[in-house]
Every structure is written in C-alpha cells, then in structure tokens.
Amino acid sequence: MRSSTVTRAAGLALASLGIAAVVLGDARPGWPADENGGKERIGRPATQEEIRPWNIDVSPTGEGLPPGRGTVQQGSRLFATKCAACHGPTGIEGPKDKLVGGQNTLQAAKPVKTIGSYWPYATTLYDYINRAMPFDAPQSLTPDEVYSVIAWLLFQNKVIAEDMVIDAHTLPQIQMPNRNGFVADPRPDVR
Amino acid sequence: MNRRKFLRQSASLMAAGAAALILPAARAEEAGPPRDPMRVPGALPRPYGERSPFEKQQRLGGAGPGAPHGWGANAPDNYNSLTPLQDLHGIITPSSLHFERHHNGVPAIDPTRHRLLIHGLVEKPLIFTVDELERLPAVSRLAFVECSGNTWDGWKDAQDYSVQDTHGLTSTSEWTGVKLSTLLEAAGMRSEASWMLAEGSDAAGLDRSVPLTPEVLQEAMICYGQNGEALRPEQGYPLRLLLPGFEGNINVKWLRRLKLGAAPFMTRWETAKYTDLMPDGKAYQFTLVMEAKSVITYPSGGRRISPGLHEISGLAWSGRGRVTKVEVSVDGGRTWQEARLQEPVLPKCHTRFRLPWRWSGQDTVLQSRCTDETGYVQPSRDDLIKVRGTNSIYHYHAIQSWKVEQDGSVRNVNA
Numbered sequence: 001m002r003s004s005t006v007t008r009a010a011g012l013a014l015a016s017l018g019i020a021a022v023v024l025g026d027a028r029p030g031w032p033a034d035e036n037g038g039k040e041r042i043g044r045p046a047t048q049e050e051i052r053p054w055n056i057d058v059s060p061t062g063e064g065l066p067p068g069r070g071t072v073q074q075g076s077r078l079f080a081t082k083c084a085a086c087h088g089p090t091g092i093e094g095p096k097d098k099l100v101g102g103q104n105t106l107q108a109a110k111p112v113k114t115i116g117s118y119w120p121y122a123t124t125l126y127d128y129i130n131r132a133m134p135f136d137a138p139q140s141l142t143p144d145e146v147y148s149v150i151a152w153l154l155f156q157n158k159v160i161a162e163d164m165v166i167d168a169h170t171l172p173q174i175q176m177p178n179r180n181g182f183v184a185d186p187r188p189d190v191r
Numbered sequence: 192m193n194r195r196k197f198l199r200q201s202a203s204l205m206a207a208g209a210a211a212l213i214l215p216a217a218r219a220e221e222a223g224p225p226r227d228p229m230r231v232p233g234a235l236p237r238p239y240g241e242r243s244p245f246e247k248q249q250r251l252g253g254a255g256p257g258a259p260h261g262w263g264a265n266a267p268d269n270y271n272s273l274t275p276l277q278d279l280h281g282i283i284t285p286s287s288l289h290f291e292r293h294h295n296g297v298p299a300i301d302p303t304r305h306r307l308l309i310h311g312l313v314e315k316p317l318i319f320t321v322d323e324l325e326r327l328p329a330v331s332r333l334a335f336v337e338c339s340g341n342t343w344d345g346w347k348d349a350q351d352y353s354v355q356d357t358h359g360l361t362s363t364s365e366w367t368g369v370k371l372s373t374l375l376e377a378a379g380m381r382s383e384a385s386w387m388l389a390e391g392s393d394a395a396g397l398d399r400s401v402p403l404t405p406e407v408l409q410e411a412m413i414c415y416g417q418n419g420e421a422l423r424p425e426q427g428y429p430l431r432l433l434l435p436g437f438e439g440n441i442n443v444k445w446l447r448r449l450k451l452g453a454a455p456f457m458t459r460w461e462t463a464k465y466t467d468l469m470p471d472g473k474a475y476q477f478t479l480v481m482e483a484k485s486v487i488t489y490p491s492g493g494r495r496i497s498p499g500l501h502e503i504s505g506l507a508w509s510g511r512g513r514v515t516k517v518e519v520s521v522d523g524g525r526t527w528q529e530a531r532l533q534e535p536v537l538p539k540c541h542t543r544f545r546l547p548w549r550w551s552g553q554d555t556v557l558q559s560r561c562t563d564e565t566g567y568v569q570p571s572r573d574d575l576i577k578v579r580g581t582n583s584i585y586h587y588h589a590i591q592s593w594k595v596e597q598d599g600s601v602r603n604v605n606a
Contacts, residue, residue: 042327042377043317046308051316054308054448057388057398060457106472111582113463118474121457128459131396135295138394182466182476190570190578 058127062172065126068143069167072160075152078145082134091156096135100156103177116157120182122174125150147171248278250288251355256343256584260356270294271338273359276488276506281533282333282541284362286418291425292338292360294395298445302421302429305392307413311451314379321429325415327369332412332435333540335508337361337481339438339465339585345572345605346581352603354491357591361508363541364426366433367416372408374449384451388458389432392447399441400455401434402477410435413446436510436539437479438585440465470580481510483569484588485517485544485561491593492603498552503530506541509563513537516562517544523556523592523606524571530559538564550595556606557593572605 058064080089087093091100091114102112111117115125130146132138141149151166159174160166225231252262252269260273271292274284284290291297302321310316341360344350384403391397401407412433415422422428427444434442440460455461455477467475485507490496503521507514513536518527530544544559560569572589592606 043309043319043323043374046310046316046318050318051308051310055310055450056396057390057450057456057458059452059454106468106474107470111468111472113468115463119459119463121462124457124459124462127398127456131398132295132394132459135394138295138396181472182462182474185475185478185480187475187478187480187482188567190575191568 056127056131058123058130060121060123060172062123062168065123065168065171066143067168068147069165070144070147070149070151071165072148072151072155072162074144075148075150075155078149079152082141083149086135091153099153103157106178106181114157115153116159116177118178118181120176120179122150122154122159122171122176125153126171248275248288250274250290251359253359256340257347271340271360273355274362275355276358276361276486277354277491277494279488282363282506282535282543283418284364284541286364286420286423286426289336289362289364289417289423289426290338290360292340292439293393293425293444294397296394297424298393299424300392300429300445305429305447307430307446307448309374309378309449309451311388311449312381312384312453313375313451314381315377317374317378319374321415324369324413324430327373329367329416330370330412331365331367331416333363333365333535333537334433334435335361335363335481335539335541336433336439336442337484337508337510339440339478339481342484342587342591343584345587345589345591346576346583349603349605351492353493354486354488354591357492357603358486360439361506361541363508364417365419366412366414367419368412368414368430368433371411371413371432371449374413375408375451380451383453386452386455388448388450388452388456389441389443389446390448390450391427391443391445393445397440397443397460398456398458399443399460400452400458400477401432401441402455402479403451407434434479436481436512438465438481441479465585467579467583467585469583475583478586481508482586482588483507483509483511483514483561483563483567485514485559485569486591487519487557487559487593490557490595490601492601494601495599496550496595496601497599498550501548501550503546503548503557503559505530505544505559507532507544507559507561508539508541509561509565509567510539511567512539512564514542514561515564517542518560518562519544519546519548520558520560521548521555524558524590527560550599552597552599554597555595556604557595557601558590558606560590 086096087099092098098114102114102117105112147166154160250272251260253260253271253273254268274288274290305321307319338360342357387401389399389401414431414433430446431444432442432446467478487505489504507517517530519530520527530546533543536542562568570589575589592604593601594604595601
C-alpha cells in the first residue's frame with residue numbers, strides 16, 4: 001500500500017514535469033514482516049517543535065519567512081560592517097561576488113551576473129543570506145538584519161524605492177528584473 | 192623466540208627508550224629502503240594502510256574559472272581540488288584523491304549527533320540516526336560524480352593545462368547506502384509531492400531542489416559508504432545524497448534534511464549559480480544530467496612521449512546511461528578508430544577505453560569522442576559553442592584535443 005503511494009505520487013510528479021509516466025516497480029527492499037505481519041517501523045516520528053528549528057528554507061511564495069522587518073537605512077549600516085569587506089563598499093567592488101549592477105549585460109561578451117541583473121526571485125535572498133552569510137559567521141544575523149540587508153541590496157540594484165520596508169509580506173511580491181530570464185533544460189540541444 | 196615475538200619485543204624496547212634515544216628504526220626510514228629488500232625483515236602490519244612513500248600523486252587546488260591551480264600561495268582561496276586523472280588506473284578513484292568542491296569548507300560532524308529529517312509533503316515526518324540508516328536494507332553501486340563546472344576553462348582560450356586541470360572535477364566510487372524510495376515509503380510521500388529540497392549541514396547550508404522523477408525515485412541513494420568504508424569528510428561524512436548521472440552540486444553532502452514540496456524551492460544554487468547562460472541572455476535552469484563526455488588521460492597535457500608504441504587510454508562517461516562506443520582520432524579528427532572498452536561498462540560510471548597507437552614522431556592532435564546508450568554523441572567544441580556561446584560556465588562536455596608536438600611534448604589546445 002505504501003508502495004502504491006510512491007507509485008501514484010511519482011505519476012503525478014511526472015505529470016507536473018511534463019514527462020511520460022513510467023510505472024515504478026515495487027521499491028520495497030523486502031524487509032521481513034514482523035510477528036503481526038506488518039512492516040518494521042524505521043525512523044522516529046518528528047514533532048512540529050522538533051521540525052521548526054531545522055525548517056529554515058524560504059520559497060518563492062514566501063513560505064518560511066519569519067516575522068520581522070528591515071529598511072534600506074538599517075541595511076546600509078549593516079552592509080558596511082558585515083558584508084563590505086568581501087563584497088565592497090557598494091556591492092560592486094568585490095573581491096567576492098559582485099552583488100549590484102550588471103543589468104542589460106547578459107548578452108554581452110562579459111556578462112555581469114548580480115542580484116539585480118540575474119536573480120529571478122527576491123525570496124532567494126532571504127533563504128541564502130540567512131543560512132550562509134556572513135561567510136565567517138553564518139546564521140548569526142537576526143531576521144530584522146536579514147530583511148535590512150536585503151532592502152539595501154534591492155535598493156542599490158534599483159529594484160525597490162528607498163523608503164520600502166521589507167518583511168514577510170512585501171518580499172515575495174517583489175518582481176525581480178530577470179524573473180523571466182530562465183528556461184527549462186532543453187538538452188540534448190547540441191548534436 | 193619466533194620472529195614476530197622478537198620484533199614485538201624489540202619494538203617495545205625501542206618505545207621505552209624513545210625519550211632518550213634516536214630510534215634505530217627511525218634512522219633506517221630516513222635512510223630510505225634497503226638496497227636488497229630480501230635481506231632485511233620488512234615492516235610489521237599496521238592498523239590503517241598508506242600508499243608507498245614513492246607514490247606522490249595528489250589532488251590539485253583550484254579556485255574557479257581562470258584562477259591559477261595549485262597549493263601554497265593559492266591555497267587560501269582554494270575551494271575545490273582536482274583528481275589526478277593522468278595518474279590513475281582503471282575506473283575507481285581512490286577516496287583520498289576524489290575531487291572536492293565545497294561552499295564554505297568541510298564540516299566536522301560527530302556521526303552520533305547527526306540526524307536526517309524527512310518532512311514536508313509526507314504523511315509522517317521522520318528523523319533517522321546514522322545507525323538506523325545503516326541498519327536498513329542497503330544497496331551499492333559504482334557511479335561517477337562530476338562537478339558541472341568540470342572543464343569550465345574549455346569555453347575560453349586553451350591554457351597550458353594537464354588533464355587534471357581540465358577534467359579533474361570528476362571521480363568514480365562505489366557508493367553504499369539506503370535507497371531514497373525506502374525512506375519516502377516509510378514517511379509516506381504524499382501524492383502532490385513532486386520536488387524535494389535536500390539540505391546539507393555545512394556552513395553554506397547548501398540546499399538544492401530535486402525533481403522526484405521516476406529516475407530519481409528508482410536510483411537516488413542516501414549514502415554512508417564510499418569504496419567500502421565510511422564516506423570521507425570531503426564527500427559528505429556521515430551522509431550524502433547520491434543522484435547518479437546528475438551534476439555534482441545536487442548530490443548534497445553532509446545531508447541533514449529532505450523536505451518534500453509541490454514546486455522547486457529556487458535556492459541560490461539553482462538560480463544565481465548552476466544555471467547556464469546562453470548567447471540570447473536566457474539561462475537554462477535545472478540542467479541536472481551530465482551529458483556524454485570523454486577524455487584521453489594518456490598521453491595528455493604535460494607529458495612528453497617518444498616515437499614508438501603507446502597505448503592511448505582514457506575515461507568516458509554519461510549521465511544518461513552506459514557508454515556504448517568511444518572513438519579515437521590520432522589525426523586531429525580526420526579519421527576515427529573504435530577504442531576497446533574495458534569491463535565493467537556500467538551506467539552513469541566512468542568507463543576505461545584503450546587503443547594501441549604507434550607515434551611516428553610527426554606532430555598531430557589526439558581526440559576521443561564517446562557515444563552513450565541513448566545514441567547521443569559527444570559534440571565538437573565548435574558545435575557546442577555554436578549553440579551555447581562561451582558564457583555558460585557549466586556543462587562543458589566537448590571533445591578534448593591534445594596536441595603532440597614534434598619534440599614529443601603534449602599540450603592542451605582548442606582544435
């Protein structure tokens with residue numbers, strides 16, 4: 001029965017991917033039945049309280065964004081103290097990834113891929129900065145700090161106005177300049 | 192007194208005197224091996240083996256497209272290391288020489304404290320310890336893992352590179368673990384689930400969205416074993432995701448969480464990075480499969496050969512299945528001969544090919560091109576660039592050219 005759940009789900013997964021469905025074989029590895037004729041239980045049920053601190057991802061719909069808010073002004077101060085050493089005072093000087101500018105360069109001989117020129121979703125900024133930045137102290141920023149630095153980066157990239165407040169409500173609504181810049185894998189494209 | 196007992200006693204005597212004396216054994220080692228190894232008792236067994244001190248092959252540090260390779264002065268910025276393909280035999284990559292790519296260092300993880308959480312669109316969210324996973328029915332398979340940035344310098348002008356520089360971000364291991372389907376079945380995957388976020392417990396918290404296609408549901412593994420022992424820390428100790436044939440980055444290492452969802456999560460790694468920019472300014476996204484690719488590893492860049500008989504040898508692989516044919520050209524692509532494929536020839540795995548060749552001493556260009564079981568033929572560099580331009584960074588898989596100069600030196604060229 002569980003196996004048929006996987007099979008059914010796979011069919012749906014495929015339909016949504018536009019791939020022809022293939023019926024899965026019985027994926028069960030054939031564990032011996034216990035004395036009641038059932039399958040041995042593996043793993044331990046996870047409670048919602050246990051899941052919460054692990055569940056740090058943020059989706060394009062905004063699912064996963066915490067309470068809190070940030071402004072361009074707060075972000076400017078924070079960027080100068082915690083980000084500028086790697087990304088430069090205005091986010092373009094490096095030495096690490098260029099974060100600002102580059103719009104309309106994607107067809108150029110040397111494209112400049114930044115948040116403003118390349119990133120399709122603003123929510124990705126929360127997911128990434130919250131989990132991985134600053135590089136030498138990941139997961140050290142508060143939600144307000146993450147929202148603030150996002151506000152500053154989006155303002156520097158001319159995506160939002162200087163007085164915009166970034167929070168769980170506003171962030172998913174932001175239309176990124178390169179939102180329609182991606183296509184599904186068409187390969188094999190070279191023969 | 193038998194020999195073993197004598198040696199053991201001598202060893203403990205020496206250990207006792209170690210504080211005050213220079214050990215005779217240590218002196219012998221410094222002096223190197225004896226002139227005649229038949230006239231001196233050899234070394235005793237040891238708990239964990241190491242290669243002969245005469246063997247010096249090593250990984251090569253790397254730091255991105257165009258950056259110089261090496262250790263030492265470049266080390267602070269190294270974030271990958273490349274496998275010495277020119278020095279390896281057969282198809283397996285020794286675990287110590289498996290390439291590395293990590294996004295904020297290799298985490299130190301105590302396996303007794305590590306947990307894997309499966310949640311999201313499942314009936315019952317579950318937590319597993321590593322021990323519990325190791326108790327479950329397991330599978331092993333050989334598979335290559337290739338960084339989609341492998342050969343990224345191929346898009347640009349050819350540098351004075353060895354095959355380690357050009358192709359060293361691919362390795363093959365025997366991987367052992369639990370099938371993903373086993374865990375999804377236990378958690379009860381819900382019908383609306385079509386994507387899965389996989390997340391590592393490194394300082395990058397690397398996260399990728401995995402499409403739950405039949406191929407993934409059939410083949411994906413949660414691995415704890417590599418070449419018969421536990422995963423190396425650089426390859427994800429204690430747990431990694433293995434998606435045979437898919438780009439290295441999505442084979443998430445230090446795996447701590449799988450979250451099922453109804454859409455891709457659009458992480459930085461599948462939007463800002465690991466997308467392939469085309470000449471029209473659009474980028475391919477979720478280009479997961481590694482296409483058919485091959486390279487001659489002997490002779491290759493940096494070697495010098497003499498006229499006479501050589502066995503051309505190399506590796507071929509495809510993320511779409513088995514390699515069915517490798518052709519070699521010893522005249523810059525004018526004519527092609529079929530190479531012998533060495534068994535085993537396995538799907539989504541390095542395959543070794545060989546072709547005897549007599550070098551006349553005239554300069555020439557050596558190339559290999561492989562075909563996989565879908566009929567796909569590895570393209571020429573020109574054909575690849577015609578479609579994709581030179582700015583897509585990832586997924587360069589064109590035919591590699593090695594120029595053999597009249598003096599026997601071999602170098603990397605864009606033929």
